Amino acid sequence: xxxxxxxIFLAAALLVADxxxxxxxxxxxxxxxxxNKAGRxxxxxxxxxxxxxxxxxxxxxERSKKILDTSIAxxxxxxxxxxxxxxxxxxxxTYLNLExxxxxxxxxxxxxxxxxxxxRKVVAQSDAVLELAHxxxxxxxxxxxxxxxxxVGVAGRxxxxxxxxxxLYQAEGWxxxxxxxxxxLQKARKDFNIGLIALANAxxxxxxxxxxxxxxxxQWLFFENALDARGTTDNKLLATNVATTSERLLxxxxxxxxxxxxxxx
Numbered sequence: 001x002x003x004x005x006x007x008i009f010l011a012a013a014l015l016v017a018d019x020x021x022x023x024x025x026x027x028x029x030x031x032x033x034x035x036n037k038a039g040r041x042x043x044x045x046x047x048x049x050x051x052x053x054x055x056x057x058x059x060x061x062e063r064s065k066k067i068l069d070t071s072i073a074x075x076x077x078x079x080x081x082x083x084x085x086x087x088x089x090x091x092x093x094t095y096l097n098l099e100x101x102x103x104x105x106x107x108x109x110x111x112x113x114x115x116x117x118x119x120r121k122v123v124a125q126s127d128a129v130l131e132l133a134h135x136x137x138x139x140x141x142x143x144x145x146x147x148x149x150x151x152v153g154v155a156g157r158x159x160x161x162x163x164x165x166x167x168l169y170q171a172e173g174w175x176x177x178x179x180x181x182x183x184x185l186q187k188a189r190k191d192f193n194i195g196l197i198a199l200a201n202a203x204x205x206x207x208x209x210x211x212x213x214x215x216x217x218x219q220w221l222f223f224e225n226a227l228d229a230r231g232t233t234d235n236k237l238l239a240t241n242v243a244t245t246s247e248r249l250l251x252x253x254x255x256x257x258x259x260x261x262x263x264x265x
Contacts, residue, residue, distance in 0.1 A: 028085040031144045032152050032264035036257055037078045038137040039156020041098070043250070044075045045133055046163035048109055049126035050246070053170035056114030059236060060243040067247075072106060082136065091139045098132040105129050119176040126167065130160070147204050148263035154195055155257040158216075159250055161192045162223070166246035169227055173239050189227070192220065199256070209259045216252040223249045 028034045051068035054060055079099060086092035105125035108118055141153040168185040171177035199205060200213050226241040 028081050030264065031087075031140060032146070032149055032261045034082065034085050035137060035140045035144060035149055035152040036156060036261045038082055038133065038140050039153060039159065039257065040254075041075060041078055041082070041133040042130055042137060042156065043159040043163050044071045044078075045105075045126050045129040046160055046167045047071050047250070048075070048105075049122050050163055050167040050170055050243075052109055052114050052122050053119055053167065053174055053176070054239070054243055056116070056119055057170065057174050057236070057239060059170070059239040064243065068109065072109065075102065087143060088139070091136060091143075094132060094136045094139060098129065098136060101125070101129050101132050116174060116176050119171070119174060120178075123167070123171050123176060123178060130164075144264075146264055148260055151199065151202055151204060151260045151263070152257060154198055155253060155260050158192060158195045158199075158253045159257060161188050161195070162246050162249045162253060164188050165192070165223075165227065166242050169230075169242050170239060173230075173235060185227075189224070196220070199260075204260075204263055206259075206263075209256060212252065212256050212259060216249065216256060219245065219249040219252050 028037060048068055048071045051064045051071065054064040055068065079095065079102060083092065083095045083099070086095055105122075105128070108121045108125055112118065114122075137153060137156065141150050144150070165185055165188045168177060168181050168188070172181055172185075196213065196217065200210060205213075223242070223245040226238065226245045229238050229241065
């Protein structure tokens with residue numbers, strides 16, 4: 001009898017532990033939060049490539065290593081959350097495809113010292129992951145049916161653009177940029193400006209968000225100056241300036257995205 005009771009208690013404990021484990025990965029409470037995290041996956045695809053390129057060129061090395069490690073862990077965790085949340089078969093399938101692309105990408109990000117050959121693969125895989133992450137985000141935005149959902153998507157895209165511009169800059173600096181990278185960088189700059197205007201002029205944008213957007217414009221100015229300074233002084237110093245200003249711009253845009261997310265609560 002005691003053995004039976006022990007088995008019952010053990011089974012109950014395992015069920016509780018399993019439920020706790022599942023809930024740890026099912027932390028998306030609503031569609032706006034899903035859009036935010038889906039948009040963050042877009043950003044992380046570019047941020048990880050940026051960090052890899054910086055490590056390979058010994059640019060802000062220790063911080064870049066930390067950025068790469070924490071970004072990989074965050075991407076892994078959010079991917080599980082988004083798969084669990086997926087409200088439609090199409091969205092679930094998109095995240096299953098993203099998972100496959102992510103495994104390929106992660107394989108070239110870790111396990112070996114960054115090289116130029118590896119960097120070319122990283123840049124290519126970062127774009128493949130970005131495409132699928134963007135598809136998932138777009139499907140969630142379409143499903144939101146609210147005024148704030150698309151704004152979370154736009155603000156989240158600004159985060160991605162901040163990291164994409166830095167990635168392209170660092171790729172050019174290391175001689176591993178793909179064809180058309182300079183044009184892509186200019187397009188990203190143009191898109192970022194358009195996004196700032198769209199967010200500032202949206203009817204749902206509150207005074208507090210407008211104030212935060214003003215702070216982001218200041219950080220954007222610093223970042224643009226860093227992007228424009230190539231070749232004027234020490235190239236490693238210039239690359240470090242791009243690294244640091246892209247992170248400050250990311251921080252302000254992350255705050256803004258969170259503020260738009262809360263409008264839907």
